[in-house]
Amino acid sequence: MVRDMVVRRLALGCFVRPASEVGGPHPRVEPALAYLVRHDAGLLLFDTGIGEADAGTEAHYRPRRRALGDALAAVGVGVGDISMVVNCHLHFDHCGGNPLFGGVPILVQDVELAAARRGDYTADELIDFPGATYEEVVGEVELHPGIWVVPTPGHTAGHQSLVLRRGDGSVVLAGQAHDFASDFASAQLARDAALHGVGQPLPPYPRWLDRLADFDPRRVLFAHDSSVWEPAAERPHPVSTNPVSNREASDPRRR
16 A cells, blocks of 8 residues: 555546447547556656547548647646656557657566567557567566555456555546446446346356456546445545646647
8 A cells, every 4th residue: 555646537538439339329539548556666657548530430530639748838847757657558548659769668468569560550660669568467466565556357358447445545547447437336336236136137247357356446437427436424534635736638638
């Protein structure tokens, strides 16, 4: 547990998910969110925004980007200050700023990097760029005291989340483990029902929720949803007056 760990949300633009992918009659505009983590060993960046893609992908998703350098500068940080990058996965809307970090360790699951390198997965130039320095991990790992990478497969086989054990409770940076906080909440409720002996049929839930529960998360944050999941208040927990800074998300310069 690290008491003085600070998490800052970075708003890095948005894209339009077509109705064909939403399952409804209308398209949906989704944010691209990254997270800056300041801890006693340096600055860690979880995801890096929307990269440039081929013409077909650009037309399909119609992204609007905010430069990562500008977003970092707005919170008093330079690109050169980042000591490690962690990507939840390597689709182009999560690793777009990676080429800015030649020589900086980029931590990914080995199966995720292998899938990206097979092609037809993401924008290839966002993967093996000059100076790309990957730290491949297999499964769960504690990066620093109180900072854990936990596999959360589903959206991709190599998807991973970051768990931060802070003094006011654990924070999970869940990336695209679920698209929405409400989806995560539904999965949690399905798990709770199963654990309390509610009979089938019940909705399925990802088994990695069992591992996340071991960290007793107080807040879960996402890559494409500005909402934050918090558990029901069954017992008192200490809550920071500023658990995750949202000043960046409300910055009037956000596009």
